[in-house]
Amino acid sequence: MGNLLKNLIADDVLKQNFEEAKPSFNKQEALDEANRCLYCYDAPCITACPTGIDIPSFIKKIASGNMKGSATTIMESNPVGASCARVCPTEELCEGACVLNHSTKAIPIGDLQRYATDWAIKNEQVLFKAGKENGKRVAIVGSGPAGLSTARELARLGYEVTIFDKKNEAGGLDTFGIVPFRLPKEISLWEVGQVEKLGVEIRTNTELGKDIFADELVENYDAVVLAIGMSKVPMLGIAGEELAGIYDAIDLVERTKEGHYNEGFLGKRVAVIGAGNTAIDGATTSIRLGAENVKILYRRTEAEMTAYDFEYEFAKQDGVEFRWLTTPKRLISDELGHVKQMECVKMELRDPGKDGRRRPVEIAGSEFIMDVDIVVKAIGQTRHTEIIDSFGLEHDGGVVKVDPESSITSNPKVYACGDVIFGKGVGEAMVVSAAQQGKETALSIHERFNESVNEIAL
Known part of the structure; x- marks a missing residue:
């Protein structure tokens, strides 16, 4: 049997593991x-x-x-x-x-x-209608929950709305970033369709800084909404990170959402670094891709993990192991340049740092070697600072500063909502919170334009 046919059969078998779990x-x-x-x-x-x-x-x-x-x-x-x-x-x-x-x-x-x-x-229901056109145009960068929510509300208020997104499909996190066995892609795309049916134009495959530019949007639209979310998982910052077999958890989930199941995890030993919801997604995805053993390594304890309780229980039911107070120090290669082992060190928690969380500190002499074939990084996400800077916005390491009452940034024509304003370690980044911020941003825009109309009338 040829390799291509074997891969197709493997894909078909593994695909069943990614059907909605509940x-x-x-x-x-x-x-x-x-x-x-x-x-x-x-x-x-x-x-x-x-x-x-x-x-x-x-x-x-x-x-x-x-x-x-x-x-x-x-x-x-x-x-x-x-x-x-x-x-x-x-x-x-x-x-x-x-x-x-x-x-x-x-x-x-x-x-x-x-x-x-x-x-x-x-039953293919269309639930809402667009409002009477008011002549105002709004550009939204990003089509995730916050961007879609803003667009939906503005369209119902009569605005001409255009969403720009660099992906080939809209929906952002919901379409690409949440495991398909919890959130099938077609559910998110139905919500996208509900927004499009209101007359919202969604331009996919359109990248800011390449296909469109910040000053162009600010000049040509009455308001711009930045709803770009967050970016990739950062580097671990340890030796050997350039080896083959190192995965970004977000990229891994996205590939399964796009139907790629034959990723070479079959029978492998996987270590996932991190203990948030993305780490859980990386671990449960690895299990469904056929990994023989999956461990989550976290430098703090179960009490400090940021994953939801139901996510934690779900992972344990899948057979994921948890190694608390453990962090990687370096990755060790085989003769072909592929990761084969990971040197780890045990940690202990000391006094709280500036963020109020107890600081993990290495225990001298506690190093040990763990056999691994694949490492999945899930230690948070970087920020789209280049995009933010292209608008000239004030931010704190990629967290855009907005007026909490209006969602207006340092540029009075630019608004921001969703994960791009989610403070590091402050609050909780949830899909439902992003949706609410989108609604509030749309209302803020509408109230501002209505105030302008009233001032002209006076």
Whole structure:
């Protein structure tokens, strides 16, 4: 059998591992859970949702069979509500606030949200209409949750909106950066389609600084929104990092989202460096690519890891091992220039640093060797400083400074939202938070132009 045929068979077998891990509710399951809801007045679950979805209302619509009304209620508040139904840490947000936690068990709000939005997807529903044209043009750089949310709201308010994105498809993080067995690509692309149906133009394969330029956007549009997210995983900064077998976790996930499964992980020993959600994605992806053993190495303890609890549990169920208080020092090559071992050192936590977190410090003489075939880096992300600088914006190491009330940057014509304003170690970067920031940015733009109109009228 030729190598090409073998690869095709391997791809087909591994593809099954990337199908959505959790099934959607069937009709009876959805009705049973919807009918448990108390439909609280002044419901705490609404307050706990960053986008303020009227949760009792959408659940009651499921119970009464008004599926389009349910999906519309969700998407009205959250333009990426179908994606968030799958990736939100609901146990920390809406479900965590459910009053039934004190008596029986919380309403599975995320699952019901998924049921309603899945119905809209399967039935090809168009949920919103564009507003009356107001003659204003807005450019948005980046088509992830924040950019899409901004565009959706502006289009409904009558703005002519153009989104620019360097990828070949829109959707940003949701389309490319979250593992397909949790968030299939087609879910994000449906949300993109909902925005396009409002008349928003999305120009993919368009890179800022190459195909378009910052001064061009500022000059030709009434407002510009920077929603570019974050960039690649940084270097580990250890010897041997140039060896073959070193992966960026974000690139690895993106390749699986694009249908590339035969990555050479079959039967291999994998070490993932980091303990955030991206590290979990890198580890669980490695398992599904056929790795024999996957370890997550983290220089702090379980208590300090930044991954969501449900992500952590998911990884453990997949058989991922965790090595706490452990960090790599150097990578060791085989005769072909491929990583074969990793020298690690044990750590201990000392007094907190400026960020309030206890500082990990190496324990002298604790070095040891670990056999590895593949190393996956997941130690955070770098920033798009070149893009930010091209607009001449004030920033702190790539975190754009904005007025918290208006989302306006140091350039009064440029707004920013999403991960590009997410402070290092401050708050939590969530898809749902980016969606809310997009809504708020759109409203800020609209209020500003309305103020201008009122001033002219006076």
